[in-house]
Amino acid sequence: MQLLQDLKLLIIILLKMELSAITGFLLAITNNQKSFKNDPLSLGLNSYLCRPKSVFADSFRTMRNVHWDKPPSQMLWRINRILNLPAIAFAKAGLKQKGKMNNYELMVIFTPVLSDDEFKAEQKKYAKLITDAGGSIVAENPWGLKSLAYPIQKKTTGLYWVLQYTAASDFNEKLKIQLLRDEAALRHLCTKLDKYAVEYNARKKSGAKTGTEKLAEV
Amino acid sequence: MAKNEIKYLTAIKADKRVKKFCRFKKYKIRYIDYKDVEFLKKFLNEQGKLLPRRLSGNSLKFQRKVSDAVKKARQMSLLPYVTDLLK
Numbered sequence: 130m131q132l133l134q135d136l137k138l139l140i141i142i143l144l145k146m147e148l149s150a151i152t153g154f155l156l157a158i159t160n161n162q163k164s165f166k167n168d169p170l171s172l173g174l175n176s177y178l179c180r181p182k183s184v185f186a187d188s189f190r191t192m193r194n195v196h197w198d199k200p201p202s203q204m205l206w207r208i209n210r211i212l213n214l215p216a217i218a219f220a221k222a223g224l225k226q227k228g229k230m231n232n233y234e235l236m237v238i239f240t241p242v243l244s245d246d247e248f249k250a251e252q253k254k255y256a257k258l259i260t261d262a263g264g265s266i267v268a269e270n271p272w273g274l275k276s277l278a279y280p281i282q283k284k285t286t287g288l289y290w291v292l293q294y295t296a297a298s299d300f301n302e303k304l305k306i307q308l309l310r311d312e313a314a315l316r317h318l319c320t321k322l323d324k325y326a327v328e329y330n331a332r333k334k335s336g337a338k339t340g341t342e343k344l345a346e347v
Numbered sequence: 348m349a350k351n352e353i354k355y356l357t358a359i360k361a362d363k364r365v366k367k368f369c370r371f372k373k374y375k376i377r378y379i380d381y382k383d384v385e386f387l388k389k390f391l392n393e394q395g396k397l398l399p400r401r402l403s404g405n406s407l408k409f410q411r412k413v414s415d416a417v418k419k420a421r422q423m424s425l426l427p428y429v430t431d432l433l434k
Contacts, residue, residue: 326380
């Protein structure tokens with residue numbers, strides 16, 4: 130199997146005579162030794178050779194699938210981190226780059242003027258915005274009508290809506306623009322949730338003790 | 348007047364001072380939720396001002412988290428900025 134691929138590479142090299150071909154071939158051999166793992170240079174070269182233009186992109190891709198003990202996408206991620214290469218190159222190579230998803234919590238106060246249907250429509254609108262951007266909704270909690278601690282835009286009550294979701298880090302800016310544009314949204318607050326917050330929310334949702342009850346006696 | 352009565356010039360301190368502790372550390376509360384208003388009210392005075400660390404005994408780390416949570420709650424109109432008779 131290995132021999133076949135090496136031969137395949139050789140043939141390509143002979144045919145195309147690309148400049149980087151020789152290094153590519155050397156790399157193909159060194160790749161089989163597991164030392165490539167900790168060698169940023171070999172990783173970098175490999176990513177260079179895997180670029181879509183490269184004549185042996187295909188053979189390299191198959192090699193990567195066969196010999197590397199980690200899933201290719203994960204390895205590519207690492208290469209990208211080391212070399213800080215543009216994400217486009219990887220997208221073109223047919224491997225979807227997976228961005229890191231963060232946990233967020235959004236709280237919006239809508240005007241109390243909204244009817245039930247309108248309130249639901251607003252919720253759906255923003256939920257859709259998140260899912261369309263590749264995020265997912267963890268939990269949704271419409272508090273409904275609640276009196277405000279102080280008037281906002283001459284209104285003393287508001288419709289509260291709390292949403293926990295995951296999204297990429299650049300998504301919130303887009304969401305913010307939409308929320309600021311929206312006449313119905315009086316105010317919004319977006320917070321990033323750390324691991325303790327996620328745990329707390331999950332506990333609260335399931336009805337388990339969150340630990341804050343202990344403070345009640347003090 | 349009783350015969351064996353002992354008199355002091357200054358009043359002696361009867362009870363030893365209890366050392367303050369950080370409640371968050373003691374009860375292992377790691378996240379302070381800005382939505383939980385009743386919880387946050389424990390760290391506010393009547394006017395809705397934050398209690399100082401010297402009174403609440405919070406460690407700096409958690410005092411900061413409390414203050415962040417209170418400020419978020421104020422922004423979202425869950426708690427007032429200024430008021431009388433909060434509790």
